[in-house]
Amino acid sequence: MISLQAIAFYIMATTTILAGLAVVFARNPVHSVLFLITAFFSAAGLFVLMGAEFLAMLLVVVYVGAVAVLFLFVVMMLDVDFSQLREGFARYLPLGGLVAGILTLEMIMVASTVATQGAAAGSTGPDASGGADVTNAEAIGRVLYTDYVYFFQAAGMVLLVAMIGAIVLTLRHKPGVKRQNIAAQNARTPATGMTIVDIKPGEGIQE
């Protein structure tokens, strides 16, 4: 009898692969992004089955909750020209095929190594498993903030540089644009905001 875990695995693995194929074959780019989200989500489910629930939650929070939202934004708002996209298809096919081939080869090598020798074989790095009663968030924290702290910080710096780069590229100060000064607005009092004019009857306001 097949166990519940096996059924869950086959359902989620099939969903991941089918959604991955649908990302490529969907005609509408918005549907592609939605299938990509499905693929992310089922991959997170596979992580949970492997006992890596912390990574699974991070995958959902970061990729599905933030990155894919931005993808979806861009794809929905961009005016994508499909005929132009199809023209490029033949031109980029050899390059894309090469990249896909290398990736497939690498995946096969990794998978076969893991299948024959186990996941941690040949690793000289610190042991991240940390014993049986340690939750995997704790296990990751133990190595991430000690042995790999410089890599972790470097990754953070790369992201910061990318963020500043994006701001530098898009920030333009046009002259003559009126901007809000929130502090000044909040500090406004009746005394600074209005003048009381004493109007004589029958004369109106005289500047």
Place this chain on the structure above:
Amino acid sequence: MPEQTVSPWLWFGLAVGQILLILIWILLSLAFLLWGDRKIWAGVQMRKGPNVVGPFGLFQSFADFLKFVLKEVVVPAGADKAVFLLAPLLSFTLAFGAWAVIPLAPGWVIADLNVGILYVLAISSLGVYGIIMGGWASNSKYPFLGALRSAAQMVSYEVSIGFVIITVILLAGTMNLTELVEKQAGWLWNWNVFGGGLANLPIALVMIPMMVIFYISALAETNRPPFDLPEAESELVAGYQVEYSSTPYLLFMIGEYANIVLMCAMISVLFFGGWNPGFPTPFLESWPATAQSIFFFLVFFAKIIFWFFMFAMAKAIVPRYRYDQLMRLGWKVFLPTTLVAVALVAGWRVYGGAL
């Protein structure tokens, strides 16, 4: 763990039973909370509110439900039909999915994940897709604008909610919601809002503002007034749900309310001790186990209702924010404040007080 003693299929059946039980409880509570919501606004505005269907209008929600279900489902021409109908289903499912990890009473939880808090965060970050998909698939300008606003708003406030949750995780040292609640047992000052224990009382200076920020961010996250800009009816007619009618609209609305009640439950669990009444309960030991559970459950439910009342009062009292003010509050006020608070709480955990 029961699954080691019973067969997996029986365990599966039991899990489904539990899920149905909680689902029915939430739906029934929602019906009356919705009625309460309307009664509270009515009270603030010196009206009577719903008072026709049943005693005090108690069955108004059920009448509304029947009306929604019996209407025609209108799918606009040019809409992406599959996505259009999927969006409310997604909103509805996700809003209820997050309830799986909420501990209702000792042992009363469907999935006792050890990353329960992250699970809630993950599921609520998915909630934005229901709205974006609904807005885009309607193939109309107002829903699309509403969806964009909503997505930007929810993503922005998730950041500050995330940081507030980190302060709680740091303080409690666990991401399991059941453990988190158990650590807040005993007297009132063991609640996380007061620092979780007398020795940690000074950190209440940080945790009380964090609780307030969580409450405000929860208002924004669930698109409740004063942050209901995605559906600001004076500018966008009704935002992402303009084109929705009948049952799909009902699903959106129930999903929204389920999210609001979820946020109320989260405030109670994270800051106000979950099912703990705020005083030691040795007198309960002579009670039967079920009666104890029901007592704790009622305490938790009372806290949810209190926070729901706060949500309703915010809608009745506070005027709607402008969009730039909303973004300013999220990114320029809450994000730096919560970031500093995370540093303070982390520093307190390392250098200050007994743990």
